[in-house]
Amino acid sequence: MGKIQSKLNKIPLIGKIIMLLLFIVTIILIYSESLSTTLKQNYLNQLTETANYNNSIIHGELKDKQTTLQQIASFIEDSPNMVSRENMQKLSEISKQINLKRIGIIYPDKRVFVTDNLGQQSIYLDDIGIFFEKSLKDKESITRIEKDKIDDSGAIIVMSIPLKNNNGELKGILFATYDVNTLRNFMTLDIFNGKGYSIIMNSKGEKLITSLTALKLDSESNNIFYNLERINSSNKDIIERMKADVEANKSGIIQFNLYEKMYMSYQPLGIDDLYILTVIPKNIIENQYNILMKSTYFLCIGLSVALFIIMMNIIFNEKRKKRLLENITYVDKVTGGYSYEKFLLEYKKKQKNNNRKKAFIILDIDNFKLINDIFGYNIGNMVLKDVWKIIYDNLKQNGIFARKYADKYSIMIFFDKEEEIIEFVDKVIKDIEQVNIIKREKFRIVPSIGIYILENNDEKIDQIENYAIMASRTIKNRYDVYYSFYYNKLESIIIEKKNMTDSIYQALENKSFIPYFQPKFDAKTKKIVGAEALIRWQKEDGSFVSPAKFIPIAEEVGIIAEIDKYMFEAVCKQQYIWKTKGLKILPISVNLSRNKLYNANFIDEYMSILSKYKLEPKDIQFEITEGTLYTEEKIGEKIIMTLKNLGFDILIDDFGVGYSSISMIRDINATEMKIDKSFIDDTSERGKALTNYVIKIAEVIGMKTVAEGVETKEQYEFLLKHNCDIIQGYYFAKPMPAKEYEKFL
Structure with missing residues (x-):
């Protein structure tokens, strides 16, 4: 040791400095080489992560469209006339809602019916087999067509599904066209500062769509494999490897030669045989490496200080890029909280590492689309942020949550006693009601909350989320219950509701609903003054389905609006028949459900029906429940005023069982108030x-009164004594079919 120290002392200072410099330069060079390798790998990792992100976006977009098409196929197949105007009208509405260019049906004889003209005109395509080859072979497919032959526009993506009859034989093809530019918008992300781009191809290498920034190749071929081999023969072995991976449905990264050296990540999209390619020039990585090497020489001159500065700069940039990538992937752009992807990552960690009991909660807002339609998307986003803040403030450290999409929030809460769940949910509901009172005028923000208590830590997220969704659906669009727990029999109840929903649609199509008429009488003169139309569902065997069984489900799933329209037209048609017979036309009241108050456009549709049967507004009355007016007061006032200005009479139904105030009833300015049967039946002094x-x-407010459910002479005499205007009930007449009611006219 002493000898080494003696030798070092003999070395001049300049030598020591040179040795130190050489040592530092060597360390820096070794480190730089290692760093360049790491940097390259980081970029390749980022390429993979970006490809994953692109994949999830495009997969979600195409999968949503494909799922919707499958759902459409399930009811189109059962339709006697697949291209009826009613079916094509529904398909046209769906096409607009989910941003498709069109939906169409192809028959085996190559006739094509599309939503452009609601199926009123068929189009003949002689090359159907080329574009719908898989569907003709009983498979779903996604294909690119360079020119839309129906309207002679540009390239489109065609999604197709075979349609079968009851014997499993092909009866046609359901297809949807998706504008290439629409899908391209989802792919046009800022990949590696705009230098990267994405491509979607099929397993044969045929290009379906590219992002806007993709390089244009001087080739007439649309095949990726062919073009890469044609441009540079050195790509052949690489392309063969890529083909093998694609055939085996594998992912990978390759380096190939185009006009310059490039990196490409390829991944199966998870739909049909589609692959998504993410491409970046190799010089992006090389440029970074060259900058690093120049910085290395500078560091050699500047020694340790310059080295420290450069290294800190590199570390800072890496962290910034990582944060940026995390913000794209893991931060919800509307609320600023966790994205659903981040929620899933945190969920996996907490599921194993937290020993407390756990419950999964789904929360969404009833009729949230209505908020956007009335108040605009800015207010809608404010509501989403408010709800996120409410969940955040109440959940604190007792769980994790995220907005999944639209107005749906996924929540995992930790608890020791179930009362803690109830306390949390009640507080969230109360706070959401305060949002309504403070900021949203008279519009109520109503949540639906489904809760599933985990039985163990091994349950899959998809399954427990499905249980919570089932629970929330049981109270959707109810205004007296805001949350529900999952229980074992719930799944069978959901299936039963689905079967009833299908039966209702079938009944509408088969015109199995018929109006019954319950006369109304002037209390003093006992003369008939009109009737209420009541819906009856008569099955093929002559039996009836109780309205109590199907009306609540129709309201829950939104079919009630179609039933309202059906009954309105049925009553108008019957009034017209009586009018042509020369019978006296008395006003008949029909129900106007909550769903109709969402869109005033129904008024034009109803007026058209009224004109079709040569009737006037005075011949029809509308009954609106008190509960509907309470929940949708702001919209209700406007629509009721419009109806009254057109000449319709408005009746407030079930008065006394809802939540309305006297001032609200006054402001509504209805014509008649129907006293609920529960009041009539209460014969106590208080009642x-x-x-x-x-x-x-x-x-006092200038409205007539109609007493519902009057069944006894004592009830009638009491109402007459206290100046009730109109009597409806079994004491005078029960609900009856049109032929029996006709005798009263």
């Missing part, structure tokens, strides 16, 4: 006093 009070309220 009679309340009924009398309701009649007097109507008198």
Whole structure:
């Protein structure tokens, strides 16, 4: 040791400095080489992560369209006339809702019916077999067509599904066209500062679509494999490897020669045989490496200080890029909280590492689309942020959550006692109601919440989320219950509801719904003054399905609006028949459900039906429940005013069982108030006093009163004594078919 120290002392200072410099330069060069390799790998990792992100976006977009097409196929196959105007109208509406160019049906004889003209005209395509080869072989497919032959426009993506009859034989093809530019918008991301681009191809290498920044190749061929081999023969072995991976449905990264050296990540899209390619020039990585080497020489001159500065700069840039990538992938752009992808990552960690009991909660907002339609997307996004903040403030450290999409939030809460879940949910509901009171005028923000308590830590996220969704669906669009727990029999109940929903649609198509008419009588003169139309569902065997069984489900799934329209036209048609017979036309009231108040466009449709049957607004009355007015007061006022200005009478149904205020009833300015049967049945002194009070309220604000469910002479005499205007009930007449009601005219 002493000898070594002695030798070092003999070395001049300049020698020591040179040795130190050589040592530093060597360390820096070794480190730089190692760093360049790491940097290259990081870029390749980022390429893979970006490809994954692109994949998830494009997969989600195409999968949503494919799933919708499958759902459409399920009901189109059962339709006697697949291209009926009603079917094509539905398909046209769906096409607009999900941003498709068109939806169409192809028959085996190559006739094509499309939503462009609602199936009124067929189009003949002689090369159907080329573009729908898989569907003709009983498979779903996604194909690119360079020219839309239906309207002679540009390139389109065609998604097709075979349609079969009950014997499993091909009866046609359901297809949807998706504008290439629309899908391209999802692919046009800022990949590696705009230098990278994406391509979607099939397993044969045929290009379907490219992002806007993709290089244009001087080739008439649309095949990726062929073009890469043609441009540079050195790509042949690489392309063969890529073909093998594609055939085996594998992912990979290759380096190939185009006009310059490039890196390409290829991944199966998970739909049909499609692959997504993400491409970046190799010089992006090389340029970074060259900059690093120049910095290395500078560091050699500047020694350790310059080295420290450069290294800190590199570390900072890496962290910034990582944060940027995490922001893209893991931050929800609307709320600023976790994205759903980040939620899933955190969920996996917490599922194993947290020993407390766990519950999965799904929360969404009823009729959220209505908020966007009325108040605009800015207000809609404010509501989403408010709800996110409410969940955040109440959940604190007791769980994780994220907005999944639209107005749907996924929440995992940790608890020791189930009361903690109820306390959390009740507080969230209460706070959401405050959002309504403070900022949203008279519009109520109503959540639907489904809760599933995990039985163990090994349950799959898809399954527990499905359980929570099932629970939330049981109380969707109800205004007296805001949350529900999953229980074992719930799945069978959901299936039963689905079967009933299908039966309702079938009943509408088969015209199995018929109106019954319950007459209304002037309380003093006992003369008939009109009737209420009540829906009856008569099955083929002559039996009836109780409205109590199907009306709540129709309201829950949104079919009630179609039933309303069906009944309106049925009543108008019957009024017209009586009118042509020379019978007296008395006003008949029909229900106007909550769904109709979402869109005033129904008024034009109803007026057209009224004109079709040569009737006037005075011949039809609309009944709106008190509960509907309470939940949708702002919209209700506008639509009711429009209907009254057109000449329709408005009746407030079920008065006394809802939540409305007297001032609201006054502002609605309805024509008649229908006293609910529960008041009429209460013959106690207190009950009679309340009924009398309701009649007097109507008198004060200038409305007539209609007593529903009057069944006894005592009830009738009491109502007559207290100046009730109109009587409806079994005491005078029960609901009856049109032929029996006709005798009263």
